[in-house]
Amino acid sequence: MLLVSYMACYCWPVKTIPMDKYILLLTLIGAAVFCMAWMPTLTRKIGISYSVIYVMAGAVLYILLPDMLPSPLPQHNETITLRLSEMVVIISLMGTGIKIDRPFTLKNWRTPLRLISIAMILCIGAATSIGYTYLGLDIGAAILLGAVLAPTDPVLASDVQVGPPNEKVKSESKFALTAEAGLNDGMAFPFTWLAITLTAMRAGSEDSLLHWLGYDLLYRIIAGIILGYLSGRAVGFLIFSLAKKYKFLHTRDGFLAIALTLLVYGITELLHGYGFIAVFVSGLTLRHYEKGHDYHDELHSFTDQIERLLVAILLILLGGALVSGILSALSWKMVLFTAIFLLVIRPVAAYLSMYRLKIHYKEKLAISFLGIRGLGSVFYLAFAFHEIQFPHERQLWSMVSFTILCSIVLHGFTASPIMKRLKKDLPEERIPD
Numbered sequence: 001m002l003l004v005s006y007m008a009c010y011c012w013p014v015k016t017i018p019m020d021k022y023i024l025l026l027t028l029i030g031a032a033v034f035c036m037a038w039m040p041t042l043t044r045k046i047g048i049s050y051s052v053i054y055v056m057a058g059a060v061l062y063i064l065l066p067d068m069l070p071s072p073l074p075q076h077n078e079t080i081t082l083r084l085s086e087m088v089v090i091i092s093l094m095g096t097g098i099k100i101d102r103p104f105t106l107k108n109w110r111t112p113l114r115l116i117s118i119a120m121i122l123c124i125g126a127a128t129s130i131g132y133t134y135l136g137l138d139i140g141a142a143i144l145l146g147a148v149l150a151p152t153d154p155v156l157a158s159d160v161q162v163g164p165p166n167e168k169v170k171s172e173s174k175f176a177l178t179a180e181a182g183l184n185d186g187m188a189f190p191f192t193w194l195a196i197t198l199t200a201m202r203a204g205s206e207d208s209l210l211h212w213l214g215y216d217l218l219y220r221i222i223a224g225i226i227l228g229y230l231s232g233r234a235v236g237f238l239i240f241s242l243a244k245k246y247k248f249l250h251t252r253d254g255f256l257a258i259a260l261t262l263l264v265y266g267i268t269e270l271l272h273g274y275g276f277i278a279v280f281v282s283g284l285t286l287r288h289y290e291k292g293h294d295y296h297d298e299l300h301s302f303t304d305q306i307e308r309l310l311v312a313i314l315l316i317l318l319g320g321a322l323v324s325g326i327l328s329a330l331s332w333k334m335v336l337f338t339a340i341f342l343l344v345i346r347p348v349a350a351y352l353s354m355y356r357l358k359i360h361y362k363e364k365l366a367i368s369f370l371g372i373r374g375l376g377s378v379f380y381l382a383f384a385f386h387e388i389q390f391p392h393e394r395q396l397w398s399m400v401s402f403t404i405l406c407s408i409v410l411h412g413f414t415a416s417p418i419m420k421r422l423k424k425d426l427p428e429e430r431i432p433d
Contacts, residue, residue: 024068028061032312039308047420049412051315051374055405058319072320074382074397082386085379088310089185090279092154094261095303096182097283098296099165102175104284111172111357111367112179115152116187118353119346123150124191126345130337135399140199141392147191148381148400149341153374154181160370160415164304165287165296172359173366173422182284185376186224186277190217192380196387203388215272223273225281231264232285240290252295254302260286261303314375322405329398338403342410346371360426366418373407 032054039050062069074081102108124146131142161178193216200207239256243249261279268278287296350368357364377400385393 021068024065025070028069028316029313032057032316033309036308036312043416047413047416049408049415051311051408052412054312054315055319055322055408058316059323060319061316062320062323066324069320072317072324073326074321074378075393078382078386081378082382084310084314085375085382088307088314089154089376089379090261090265090276091258091303091307091310093182093185093276093280094257094283095300095307096154096161096178097280097285098257098287098300098303099162099167100175100178100182100284100287101162101165101167101291102179103288109179111176111354111359112183114353114357115176115180115350115367116184119349120150120184120187122349122352123341123345124188126349127337127341130340135333135337135395137392137395138199138202140195140202141390141396143191143198144195144381144384144390145396145399147188147195148377148384148396149373149403150191151184151188151376151380152177152181152371153376154185160366160372160411160419164300171363171419171422171426173363173370174419176363176367177370182280183277186221186274186280188376188380189274189276190221192384195390196384199388199390220272220274221277223271224268224275224277227268227271227273228264228278228281229285231260231267231278232282233289235260235282236286236289239295240293252298254298257283257299257303258306311375314378318375318378318401318404321401326401327398329394330402331395334395334399334402337399338406341403342371342373342406362422362425366422370411370415370418372411372415373404375404377404 036050039053042053043050058072062072071077106113124143127146127149128139128142131137131145132139135142135145137145160174161181162174190212194212197207197209197212197216235256238249239251243251260282264278264282265275268275286299347365347368350371351364354364354367359367381396381400384390390396
């Protein structure tokens, strides 16, 4: 209810909020969240991601009731776009970390590590090159385009990720896509800051590439990893080890995962580390503290429910934005870029990154193709525009929104059949102990 009130007050001045509009907004959000309770089951039954359904619903609502709903355009609601997308991403990252059963070693994690160290860099480089030479963007905007679109989304990629904690059978493709989504949302941040730094330098700022290298690339990543690990270990010690000795510390409340998310993210950002990285690492570290304990299921379940609640709202707003003018700057060159990025750049870069890995070629094809773009891209773009004014902002919003739309449709209709086919063809896969 606080979220609904905040949205209403932000979009309409407090003294002039029409009560009928507020009640309508309340009703629509309630209906959207109510339906989300059955969406995972419906998705499995019809083989179509619920993101497709919610974006379509948002488009229809804003076509039928444009004057009764708040503006869905991020340009009109910069703060709420930034904060809502930030909130859903960090909650998703915590849930992603908690549900990964595979212990971290360089060997066990070689597939996602290659995806973020090779495939993501190739994607950023290719998108930057095309943006600069073909689309006519300046270098800062071109790098921002690559940084924004490179990460696999941890929110909308849930259909191709591993299941809840202690699931006995896991495929390499699901693990790779889950771990990649958890890792690369934080790893894309340095490149977003690179775009901001270059744009600031062109505007006469004293920022430098040396400062970016030492601070934004090295310090903030290392700080995120260390703070995430320490917080995960500390909370694990508290709720598992100390709780055995002191009964008053015993708890099984699922909302502890959300509290940990906000606490770790806040502390890390206050210390100027990357909060996205810290949240994921803390969730993963906590997951492997008394790994077999059923409390992990409760923590994951709560984060999943809160995440889907926020996703329902954001997808409806995305659908509304698509029919309210966010695509107004879209050109045929941008359409071609989107097709090349989703169908060529990401699949080829990901496949090349897995060269010589002992993974079935069908798994490699699935991992390469199912690089879903989503709400993480919305956050990065909103964050960059909040930090500094970029040239070509309208074009970037149009291009990124169109790419997200195409990914939702393309992967929303194909992800479930692809994963079912893999399960049928490769039923023997097991996670390492």
